[in-house]
Amino acid sequence: MTEHDDRCPCGTGETYDECCGRYLADGRRAPTAEALMRSRYTGFATGASHYLLVTWHPSTRPDLLELDDEMAWYRLDVVRKDAGGPWDDAGTVEFVAHYRLDDGRRGRLHETSHFVREDGRWLYVDGGIGS
Numbered sequence: 001m002t003e004h005d006d007r008c009p010c011g012t013g014e015t016y017d018e019c020c021g022r023y024l025a026d027g028r029r030a031p032t033a034e035a036l037m038r039s040r041y042t043g044f045a046t047g048a049s050h051y052l053l054v055t056w057h058p059s060t061r062p063d064l065l066e067l068d069d070e071m072a073w074y075r076l077d078v079v080r081k082d083a084g085g086p087w088d089d090a091g092t093v094e095f096v097a098h099y100r101l102d103d104g105r106r107g108r109l110h111e112t113s114h115f116v117r118e119d120g121r122w123l124y125v126d127g128g129i130g131s
């Protein structure tokens with residue numbers, strides 16, 4: 001589990017409480033697509049499957065989300081973002097997320113994610129591999 005004073009898994013350098021914990025634990029709304037994307041990465045890193053589902057657009061949301069606990073997410077790099085600001089209705093964020101498997105092998109996920117803002121709330125719609 002993430003301790004409140006620990007650095008946030010998403011890599012901003014802020015503490016968890018000052019960063020993604022505001023959205024994951026306190027239920028505040030992420031103001032930008034990037035903030036939501038970072039908090040969803042942190043959700044994957046900390047096993048917060050409920051948070052991942054509630055921030056998923058209903059049109060693409062799976063009924064059930066089983067996180068693979070063999071995958072330990074340890075680093076996130078945001079490569080590029082397009083729109084997704086507080087006054088936008090849509091946005092994309094391209095990122096590379098790095099993981100380690102139980103047996104020590106490492107891998108990375110390179111994805112461009114699409115987000116929409118509905119009723120003031122950013123939601124993840126879908127993502128494509130690569131850019």
Ligand SMILES: [Zn+2]
Binds near residue numbers: 008010019
């Ligand atoms: Zn964070």
